[in-house]
Structure formats: C-alpha cells, structure tokens
Amino acid sequence: MAGRxxxxxxxxxxxxxxxxxxxAAQLTVEAVTEATGLDQSSLYRIERAQNKPQRRTVTTLLQLYQVDRERQATLLGWLKESGQTGWFQVYEPYLPEQYQAYVAFEHEAERxxxxxxxxxxxxxxxxxxxxxxxxxxDAGRSLKAxxxxxxxxxxxxxxxxxxxPVPMQLHAVVDEAAIRRTVGGAEVMRAQLTHLVKASSLxxxxxxxxxxxxxxxxxxxxSFVVMDFADPFDAPLVYVDGIAGDAFLETEEDVARFARTFDLIAQAALSETQSRKLIQEAARAA
Incomplete structure (x- = not known):
C-alpha cells in the first residue's frame, strides 16, 4: 500500500x-502569498512539512523574512538534507503513514x-x-503473513x-500486566522476560x-511515548497509539502534560532494582 x-x-x-x-516577521499567510505569488495552499503544505519546497521558494521566503545570509545558508542546508531517509525507506510501501512517521522520528530521537x-x-x-x-x-487488521x-x-x-555510537537514552515504564500476560506461549514469554532483564542492565x-x-x-x-531530540530546533513530540488510531501531539501544553504524567507514573513504579527482581520472578514462574 503506497502512500505519501x-x-x-x-x-x-x-x-x-x-x-x-x-x-516573527508579523506576516500573515495572505501577506506572504501576496508578496511572493506563492498560493496559500502551497505555503500551508510547506509549513507543515507536507511538501518539500524548491530551493528558490525557500530563498524567496527567507529574504522576505529578512533572514541573514549565515542563517539562510543553514536553512538551505536543511533543505538539501531533507531528502535523506533512513534504513526504513525500503519498508515504506508496506507501512501505515503514521507508523512511518513514528519510525522516522524515533530514529532521530536522543531521548x-x-x-x-x-x-x-x-x-x-x-x-x-x-x-x-x-x-x-493486530488480528483485526487482517495482516497477511x-x-x-x-x-x-x-x-x-x-x-x-x-x-x-551515541545510543538513545530510553526510560521505559510498564504496568505489571505487561509482565504477567503470557504472549506467544510460556516459552516465548520466558525468553522475553529474560531479555528484559538483560536489556535493563544497559x-x-x-x-x-x-x-x-x-x-x-x-x-x-x-500508553504513550515522549520523544526529545538533540537539536534545539527539533521540538519534543508525543505519540499516542490506540484502537481508535494513533496521533502525534506537538504543542508545548500537550508535551508538558504527558511529560508530567510520565514522571508521576515513574514515581508510582518500583525502583529499577525492584523492577528487575519482579521480572526475574515472573520469568521463573512463566
């Protein structure tokens, strides 16, 4: 299933x-389109990363916004690099668009x-x-083998x-239900729990x-995920997945709310040492 x-x-x-x-330049979309001849729908798509703009279009916008030459060079460098994709490109025809986006952002995330x-x-x-x-x-989606x-x-x-080389910093918190539920049979679950114990030592x-x-x-x-990126220009993201669909949340308010929620969940959780002990006990009982 090919998509955008x-x-x-x-x-x-x-x-x-x-x-x-x-x-920052105090220009409305209408003012920009009048000054540049770019139609509103095109500017809308450019500002939401739905279209990759041409170099001359970006240059025109940056000049209109009175951006200095050094900053222009940086942003045009981003444009040049924007066509670069990761290992997951080969899988794009087979994955839902939102999941493709999640994989791409996760690949770039620092924390x-x-x-x-x-x-x-x-x-x-x-x-x-x-x-x-x-x-x-995911049986409801009737996926082929x-x-x-x-x-x-x-x-x-x-x-x-x-x-x-510079590994992601992962802080994972799971409900005990995820540890106790036997998925794939006893042998698969036992191996999974053993793997968790090993991974938790990283x-x-x-x-x-x-x-x-x-x-x-x-x-x-x-469940949810909060992503942080190394570059200060990359704002944090929240990803929420459920039966009704998945979504990215990017406003400062949403990110702050989910970050606070995660901290509260972590406070309710066992310590890392206690958690490892619980997982080890569950593995022996599986």
Missing part, C-alpha cells in the same frame, strides 16, 4: 522554522520516555514476542537506536514496573 512519503526530521525542522520566521500498559515496549521486544503481538493483537514478518523486521531494526536503558499493588495510577488511560 513521510517527511524526514530535517524537512519537519525546516517547516517549523519557516513557520516561526513568518510569525525517549515510553509508558506501556499492556505490552513490552517495542524497543525491548524479542522477535518471537513481537511476532505474537503483531499477528494476534508477509506483512506481519515485515513489521517484525522493522521492529527489530528499530532497536538499533539502543546500540548506535547503561542507556532505565526500566521500571508499576506493580499491581500500586492500585490506580496516572498511566491507566493508555
């Missing part, structure tokens, strides 16, 4: 900066906070566990962010479990 190509993080960065510069209520986080899944989750939990395997392959490849991975004994807690409404 997902914007790269560089194109998203350029779009956000062009929008910020227009607002990721992930709360999961029912599943082991994707970055910490084994291939067998991932296959069971995708094939069974080849599509299931492609998604498993993508999930495994995504995990390279944890072992790259210096860039923090793993906590919210025990059943904690009772009601702020994470009960559902």
């Amino acid at each position: 190509r997902t914007p790269t993080i560089r194109l998203r960065r350029l779009a956000a900066e062009l929008r910020r510069l227009r607002v 990721l906070k992930n709360y999961e209520s029912l599943f082991v986080p994707g970055l910490l899944q084994t291939a067998e566990y991932a296959h069971a989750v995708i094939a069974d939990a 080849d599509d299931v395997q492609r998604r498993v392959d993508v999930r495994m490849q995504r995990q390279s962010v944890l072992s790259r 210096p860039n991975v923090r793993l906590q479990v919210v025990p059943f004994a904690a009772g009601a807690h702020p994470g009960m409404p559902g």
Whole structure:
C-alpha cells in the first residue's frame, strides 16, 4: 500500500522554522502569498512539512523574512538534507503513514520516555514476542503473513537506536500486566522476560514496573511515548497509539502534560532494582 512519503526530521525542522520566521516577521499567510505569488495552499503544505519546497521558494521566503545570509545558508542546508531517509525507506510501501512517521522520528530521537500498559515496549521486544503481538493483537487488521514478518523486521531494526555510537537514552515504564500476560506461549514469554532483564542492565536503558499493588495510577488511560531530540530546533513530540488510531501531539501544553504524567507514573513504579527482581520472578514462574 503506497502512500505519501513521510517527511524526514530535517524537512519537519525546516517547516517549523519557516513557520516561526513568518510569525516573527508579523506576516500573515495572505501577506506572504501576496508578496511572493506563492498560493496559500502551497505555503500551508510547506509549513507543515507536507511538501518539500524548491530551493528558490525557500530563498524567496527567507529574504522576505529578512533572514541573514549565515542563517539562510543553514536553512538551505536543511533543505538539501531533507531528502535523506533512513534504513526504513525500503519498508515504506508496506507501512501505515503514521507508523512511518513514528519510525522516522524515533530514529532521530536522543531521548525517549515510553509508558506501556499492556505490552513490552517495542524497543525491548524479542522477535518471537513481537511476532505474537503483531499477528494476534493486530488480528483485526487482517495482516497477511508477509506483512506481519515485515513489521517484525522493522521492529527489530528499530532497536538499533539502543546500540548506535551515541545510543538513545530510553526510560521505559510498564504496568505489571505487561509482565504477567503470557504472549506467544510460556516459552516465548520466558525468553522475553529474560531479555528484559538483560536489556535493563544497559547503561542507556532505565526500566521500571508499576506493580499491581500500586492500585490506580496516572498511566491507566493508555500508553504513550515522549520523544526529545538533540537539536534545539527539533521540538519534543508525543505519540499516542490506540484502537481508535494513533496521533502525534506537538504543542508545548500537550508535551508538558504527558511529560508530567510520565514522571508521576515513574514515581508510582518500583525502583529499577525492584523492577528487575519482579521480572526475574515472573520469568521463573512463566
């Protein structure tokens, strides 16, 4: 299923900066289109990273916004780099557009906070566990065997962010339900829990479990991810996934709200040492 190509993080960065510069110049969309001849729909798509603009269009906008030459060179560099995609490009025809976007942003993220209520986080899944989750939990989507395997392959490849030269800093918090629920059978689950214990010893991975004994807690409404990026021009993102669909939230208010919620969930969770002990006990019982 081919769809519109997902914007790269560089194109998203350029779009956000062009929008910020227009607002800083106190120019409306109508004023820009009148001054440049660019139609409103095109400017709308450029500022939302839905279209990759031509170099002359970006130059015209930057001159209108009275951006200095050095800054112009930086932004035009972003435009040049905006066509660069990652390893996941080969999978784009087979993945939903929102998931493509998630993989692209995750690939660029410096820090990721992930709360999961029912599943082991994707970055910490084994291939067998991932296959069971995708094939069974997503059964309503009627995925073909080849599509299931492609998604498993993508999930495994995504995990390279944890072992790259400058690894992602991952803080994962899971509800005890994700640890206790047998997914894929006892052997698969036991291997998954053993893998979690091993992964939790990595210096860039923090793993906590919210025990059943904690009772009601702020994470009960559902799972979410908060992404932070190294470049200050890349604003944090929140990703929420559910049966009704998935969505990205980018406003400062939404990001701050989910970041606070994550901190509250982490406070309700066991310490990393206690969490590792609980997972080890669950593995022995599986």
